[in-house]
Amino acid sequence: MSSKAQQKIDLNDLDLNRIYTFEEFEYINDQLKYHTFEINGQPVNLFELDKNGKLIPMPQATINMEAVVSEIVRQLGNWNIQTDQGGAVTSSQGGFNFHVRGGRTIRAPDVSFTSKNVYRHLTQQQLWTFKGEPFTPMVVIEVSDTIKDSDTNKKKKAFDDLDEKFKFEYFAVGTSVQIGWLIDPKNERMWIYKRNEKGEVFRRERAWGGGGIDGGDILPGFTLDVEMIKDIISQKSPPTKSKGESQINCPK
Known part of the structure; x- marks a missing residue:
């Protein structure tokens, strides 16, 4: 320029x-x-x-929101290493060209995972600039307050904007995204986005207190520990492990 x-x-x-x-x-x-x-x-x-x-x-994210994002990155990063996935876990500083509806659309999910198969076949131009052939991650996660205002219409718009971002950008035709999680730690709500057998995007809400979120076939062996996120928000210390217990759960 x-x-x-x-x-x-x-x-x-x-x-x-x-x-x-x-x-x-x-x-x-x-x-x-x-x-x-x-x-x-x-x-x-x-x-x-x-x-x-x-x-x-x-x-800029508030300290609580960023702490939750960092915890998700930590858990996903540990899984990536422990299970020898060889993929790339990125935060919101890592942008992707989703090329939605024929237009260049640069989005930076709060957390994303790009598989080894995609990551290791990227060109130098794709790795260091946004000018190469567009590519997208397999997994996208957004951490946000979906109720940002007391006004009912603004509440609905905050969620609708995020919902449309998932459905029409992250899951646009031609992207590699296979699973998306929208996590609202402030209001204790979360939604899971996937494609059905026809390729149509659907969303379902998951109970906040229902334990972890299973990564399924997309993230084999990974479960997001929601209790750890709840501990961050409440500022409670997790249970102390005995000396005989391992601090890292290694894959079998």
Whole structure:
């Protein structure tokens, strides 16, 4: 991106109604490492890019939300190593080009898993830029407050926006996503997204207190320990293990 083009972008007054080129999108995200940008007093540290070329601000997460994300990354990362999957576990700093409906759509799930089969066949361009052939993870997880306002209509919109993101972007035709989890630790709710035999996306809500979430055939041998997430939110220490117990559950 030329220096002349960079000068046309006012990082202190970004126009979110404007259509940006992909190069401008990359430049703005890179500059956010050194500049503070706020929307309605809420700091933003990342933008996604929708299929129309508009910037989607991603506000910084609160400490509790980020702690939950980190715990999910830890559990999934341990499983990836212990079971020798060889895949890649990424957080919201890892973006993907979902190329929805013919338009370049850059999304950064809170947590994602890309299989070894996909990860080890990516080109250098795909690994280090967004300019290669689009590819997507197998698993996407979003951690969010689905009830962000006391206003009933705004409550519904907060959930609907996330629901549409899963159904029409993460699970868009041509993506590799096979399972999605929407986890709301603040309101103790969670939903599971999958495709049926016809390729249609369906959603089901799962009880918060129902133990772990089984990864099934997509994440063989993995169960997300929801009790650990509940301990983080409640600030309760997990039960202390005896000296004879292993601290890591190794695969059989």
